[in-house]
Amino acid sequence: MQINKTRFITALLLCAGLQALAQKPLTIIRGTVDKERASKVQLYQVVEGQMTEYASTTLDAGNNYAFALPEVKEGFYYVTDNAGKSLPGRLYLKSGDAVKLNILANGTELSGTSPENKVLNEWQQMYNGIAVPAFLFWSDRTEYPEFFTHLTAFIPKAAAFKKQVNTPNKRFNELLKMVIDSDVEYAAIQFIYTPRSVHPTKDQYPAYYNTILQPKKFCDTRILQLGDGLDRMDRYSLYCNMNSGTEITREERLSYSLNLFCNDTLKGIYLVQGLGRYQSLEKLRDDVAPFKKYLLTDSSKAKYLRRESALASYAKGEKAYNFAYPDVNGDTVSLASLKGKVVLVDTWATWCMPCRAEIPHLQKLEEELRNKAIAFVSLSCDEAKDEAKWKAFVEKEKLTGIQLYAKGFSEFTKYYKINAIPRFLIFDKEGKIVTVDAPRPSDPALKTLLLQLAEG
Structure with a gap:
């Protein structure tokens, strides 16, 4: 009996691969959803500052869910349910971690074996005090005098918490310290741009708001490790635009925003995330031309080319739709x-x-x-x-x-x-x-x- 050597070697390699996969520790995420009308839970990974669905599962009869992941890239992940109306649960995963994240009616509760998630949960429970009124304005009607008082009292507490971050994971420690500062700023900016019965005047803002504008901001790409990293950059740009003291025209807005950031990779990624607003191929090309040098990543280049392609049928000289x-x-x-x-x-x-x-x-x-x-x-x-x-x-x-x-x-x-x-x-x-x-x-x-x- 002759054995096909190619098939035999392929079978051996396949078995070896399956065995290696089986030996890798699973990362487990489980929890319950304490909310009405929820039937599904999504797990998101972070891709260049935005949340991208990584996996999803349905709830069982007891509103429980679980994910078992054979291989994960270390970093932040997010869990949310399809009922919405709450902030996504943020967690930090490494291969082999076991994490429990319960989605509650008014927030999330994180626990697990990893020291990173223990500290992250402590911070999240503190942070919810300013995050909930800033982001869940449809269910939390906190007005600005109360929020500003809470924010002013919270800032030194956040600074003190940051000094205590000291897990065995040095990479996580430095990342979380950056996140703490960014979280506070994000909530502070978000609050003043959400619907309220009364909005404050500039002279009523706490002193903290005077510290937000900086000559150089987002000078490294760590902000892209957050699922809302690009939105944080966008909110900062809006805040600067509204508080620059000079009128920024529509034509100047793109250049103005990109000049706020001192990292070229960030400039390129920020540039392409806003291409959806362009409806004219000529306008797209004209506006982006001075900044194409910032398209440094393969994904940012690809996004730009996709938008060009999508607008090609609307190019000057093409036959119009006969309404x-x-x-x-x-x-x-x-x-x-x-x-x-x-x-x-x-x-x-x-x-x-x-x-x-x-x-x-x-x-x-x-x-x-x-x-x-x-x-x-x-x-x-x-x-x-x-x-x-x-x-x-x-x-x-x-x-x-x-x-x-x-x-x-x-x-x-x-x-x-x-x-x-x-x-x-x-x-x-x-x-x-x-x-x-x-x-x-x-x-x-x-x-x-x-x-x-x-x-x-």
């Missing part, structure tokens, strides 16, 4: 029927206050360019049940131009991935795309662009 919707008289108007004119489409709704704020500017623009070969189309996103309301608004406000009714977020808005309004789009005389993210009428740049197209 067709009824006007106030019920007559259908299509893009094709407007051939020979430059077409400006305003996607709006009667309930949208920013949309309504642009109407006077749009009417002025229509009047100034009424002798030009330009069609001004206003495409309402009001729902079908609000047609009468839309017609009444058009009549009351004496809206001019071509008023069309799309019965909600229509195929047109879906095609151009319009999730926020107002959005202005421009198509040329041949029905081809000029831009799917044009300036608003309140911006003089729109008039300049329309004139160039109409007279060109």
